[in-house]
Amino acid sequence: MPGMSKPADEMKRPMGEANHRTDGAMLLKGADMVVEALRRERVDVIFGYPGGAVLPLYDALFECGIRHVLTRHEQGAIHAAEGYARVTGRPGVVIATSGPGATNLVTGLADAMMDSIPIVAITGQVAKTVIGTDAFQETSIIGISTPITKHNYQIRHASEIPKVFKEAFHIANSGRKGPVLIDIPKDVAGETALFSYDDPPQLPGYQPTVVPHQLQIRKLMSGLSRAKKPVILAGAGILHAGASAELVAFAERHRLPVVHTLLGLGGFPASHPLFLGMGGMHGSAAANKALHETDFLINLGARFDDRLTGKLEFFAPHATVAHVDIDPAEIGKNVSTQIPVVGDVREALLMMLAADVESPHADAWMNELLATKEQFPYWYVQEGTGIKPQRLIAEIARLTAGNAVVITDVGQHQMWTAQFFPFEVPDRWVTSGGLGTMGFGLPAAIGAYFGKPEQQVVAILGDAGFQMTQQELAVIGEMELPIKVVIVNNGALGMVRQWQELFHGERYSASLLEWQPDFIKLAEAYRIPATRVQEDDALTDALAAFLAASGPGFLECVVEPRENVFPMVAPGTGIHQMVGVKP
Amino acid sequence: MTPVLSVLVHNKPGVLNRITALFMRKGFNIQSLTVCITESPDVSRMTLVMNEMDEAALEQVMKQLHKQIDVLKVTDLTEAPMVSRELALIQVNSPIAQRATITSLIDPFRASIVDVGRDTVTVQVTGDAEKIEALISLLRPYGIRELARTGLTALPREASAVSELRRLNESQVLPI
Ligand SMILES: Cc1ncc(C[n+]2csc(CCOP(=O)(O)OP(=O)(O)O)c2C)c(N)n1
Ligand SMILES: [Mg+2]
Numbered sequence: 147m148p149g150m151s152k153p154a155d156e157m158k159r160p161m162g163e164a165n166h167r168t169d170g171a172m173l174l175k176g177a178d179m180v181v182e183a184l185r186r187e188r189v190d191v192i193f194g195y196p197g198g199a200v201l202p203l204y205d206a207l208f209e210c211g212i213r214h215v216l217t218r219h220e221q222g223a224i225h226a227a228e229g230y231a232r233v234t235g236r237p238g239v240v241i242a243t244s245g246p247g248a249t250n251l252v253t254g255l256a257d258a259m260m261d262s263i264p265i266v267a268i269t270g271q272v273a274k275t276v277i278g279t280d281a282f283q284e285t286s287i288i289g290i291s292t293p294i295t296k297h298n299y300q301i302r303h304a305s306e307i308p309k310v311f312k313e314a315f316h317i318a319n320s321g322r323k324g325p326v327l328i329d330i331p332k333d334v335a336g337e338t339a340l341f342s343y344d345d346p347p348q349l350p351g352y353q354p355t356v357v358p359h360q361l362q363i364r365k366l367m368s369g370l371s372r373a374k375k376p377v378i379l380a381g382a383g384i385l386h387a388g389a390s391a392e393l394v395a396f397a398e399r400h401r402l403p404v405v406h407t408l409l410g411l412g413g414f415p416a417s418h419p420l421f422l423g424m425g426g427m428h429g430s431a432a433a434n435k436a437l438h439e440t441d442f443l444i445n446l447g448a449r450f451d452d453r454l455t456g457k458l459e460f461f462a463p464h465a466t467v468a469h470v471d472i473d474p475a476e477i478g479k480n481v482s483t484q485i486p487v488v489g490d491v492r493e494a495l496l497m498m499l500a501a502d503v504e505s506p507h508a509d510a511w512m513n514e515l516l517a518t519k520e521q522f523p524y525w526y527v528q529e530g531t532g533i534k535p536q537r538l539i540a541e542i543a544r545l546t547a548g549n550a551v552v553i554t555d556v557g558q559h560q561m562w563t564a565q566f567f568p569f570e571v572p573d574r575w576v577t578s579g580g581l582g583t584m585g586f587g588l589p590a591a592i593g594a595y596f597g598k599p600e601q602q603v604v605a606i607l608g609d610a611g612f613q614m615t616q617q618e619l620a621v622i623g624e625m626e627l628p629i630k631v632v633i634v635n636n637g638a639l640g641m642v643r644q645w646q647e648l649f650h651g652e653r654y655s656a657s658l659l660e661w662q663p664d665f666i667k668l669a670e671a672y673r674i675p676a677t678r679v680q681e682d683d684a685l686t687d688a689l690a691a692f693l694a695a696s697g698p699g700f701l702e703c704v705v706e707p708r709e710n711v712f713p714m715v716a717p718g719t720g721i722h723q724m725v726g727v728k729p
Numbered sequence: 730m731t732p733v734l735s736v737l738v739h740n741k742p743g744v745l746n747r748i749t750a751l752f753m754r755k756g757f758n759i760q761s762l763t764v765c766i767t768e769s770p771d772v773s774r775m776t777l778v779m780n781e782m783d784e785a786a787l788e789q790v791m792k793q794l795h796k797q798i799d800v801l802k803v804t805d806l807t808e809a810p811m812v813s814r815e816l817a818l819i820q821v822n823s824p825i826a827q828r829a830t831i832t833s834l835i836d837p838f839r840a841s842i843v844d845v846g847r848d849t850v851t852v853q854v855t856g857d858a859e860k861i862e863a864l865i866s867l868l869r870p871y872g873i874r875e876l877a878r879t880g881l882t883a884l885p886r887e888a889s890a891v892s893e894l895r896r897l898n899e900s901q902v903l904p905i
Contacts, residue, residue: 288743292750297798300743317798351739352798475792478785 197243199270224254229593245283260580321354383447460720585614761880
């Protein structure tokens, strides 16, 4: 069987209907074609939840050799697929049934779309014969998901399966990555057709530019060599393109300061002397100073999100802007750009490294920035006997030697993690940036574990966000996954509480969690060993024991309830107007 | 500037929805949209007339259209040499006594009467948007009962025709 990724005897379930032909194509049922396509794409794990419309598909998946992880909610399944994709760079695969199963994927699709996470989502659909009749569990997931997917397909006949899957995986994981949804009517699964997976995808309307234009690179490099105040803004594009080594080499070659976006963290080593920290709303003073005062900004794979730029008129107002992006629609969208470079950021960096130009004379600028970095580090005040959340994060970093895969939910704990966990290497940082999805963290940690099972996995979650997808503790408990779950319990929807304190006259409208479940009993109900720590002097020992234990672990950390995230660029202000840069 | 875009898309179900969903999501406003088949049955042509917008906004519209997997080609016809036409059907009050006036009125527009009733006639006119607007405003005093417009459809002029036109223009042999 030419072109097969696995010899037939490796398939645990014999393909009853398979009828092999000499040209490499074989006759298969729709459901078996889906499994075969997943094999050809070398999918090793699927996150999903069954139901009526996907019963035939689940039958084909049964003992097929591809691991299936049953989450306890479809939202959990798609966030797990996102976590897997983020740490591996390979598409995460999720399956849900029609109707409510499909609609439960919506948040995850939107999240993956915003953060360019490659996902292939497979949904069941009612049979073709009843589509449009408001049949049981029918919903137009194509209509619903069109604005939140990179592309989507509804399969009309089993014969389309190989082509559609091939295209879907290609689209999800190339160009600007993103989610692709495939909707499969139930009766398609029973149709028989020829399966051949050898044809390359034919997508005349989808030809991402990978190699940048040499002329644009030349413009960029000659602009750079004349700059007095250059800075690199490095986004998640660096991670998607696997361009960390090239980024370090380029920054070092020309001695350029580097600022990361929230999602880019880990692309450039946090301990590197040229690193200024994260930019944006809760970024470092040095990073934001650089973004404000620069005269030559090189954006490498970031999309100038408003949480990064602050008020646009104060963002790099004196700079010539060069923007390297695989997605041309991002260039010039928010910040007007003089040197657009469309292409893969790794290809661009290789060309930039090959360019023989003089480095900019920017020593004064560099020294000024390093002095600012020195003068205004991220800070917190250690006082009283309670636990400061920032110290909690710093201790996790210290005790894991910065080596863990770290996943967060959304809120204050997320920002503290971005500030106080020094990410040294790529692809060990998983967080929901663009959509800011509470409930993302716990399931994403499960997916990250399946992506990097050899690494320690630590999920740092808020007490509120954890409760949005807490049912996924069942997966950790059942499979005894060695995931360490830390709840940063500040008794509040902390980030909301902070905004109400600062911008709404301390009127804490619906943001204080005065009643909470017993988190320890909750974790124990899922048979996960759980501890609570609330005194600062007990923190280090508790953390060390928790992190060193094998198997799953759950640590509830009761922290100072009124702690705020600083520094901060207040909404509607410029990045040079940070408040709380020092105690 | 009222931008006119010609967009070649795959002729398959759901593509129109993708485009309108994109426009809704991004807050782009359309004045008119026509969709029709082309010489190749797998390809449709959409002609979009947008509300006035600056160049940066138009560039963003074109880039977003381009991102769609089913979009094959996006051409900005706004300032390009193009042939563009629209068809309008105008049902206008026309008592028998006035009918001759209407006929002479529409004549220079090369419009024709395609339906006749007791009190109304239906006028068909094709042309660019300006011509159609002009006829509508001429007919308005008589009382327009109903109006249907197809929206603009357009094609770029063939390159050889364009250069021929330019040559003629420059040599001022023929006023076009
Ligand atoms: C699904 C969802 N709903 C609401 C919000 C708005 N929101 C942002 S942060 C936050 C509070 C999060 O509280 P918690 O999980 O305890 O984290 P903390 O900020 O306290 O660290 C809320 C409600 C959101 N981001 N996502
Ligand atoms: Mg909280």
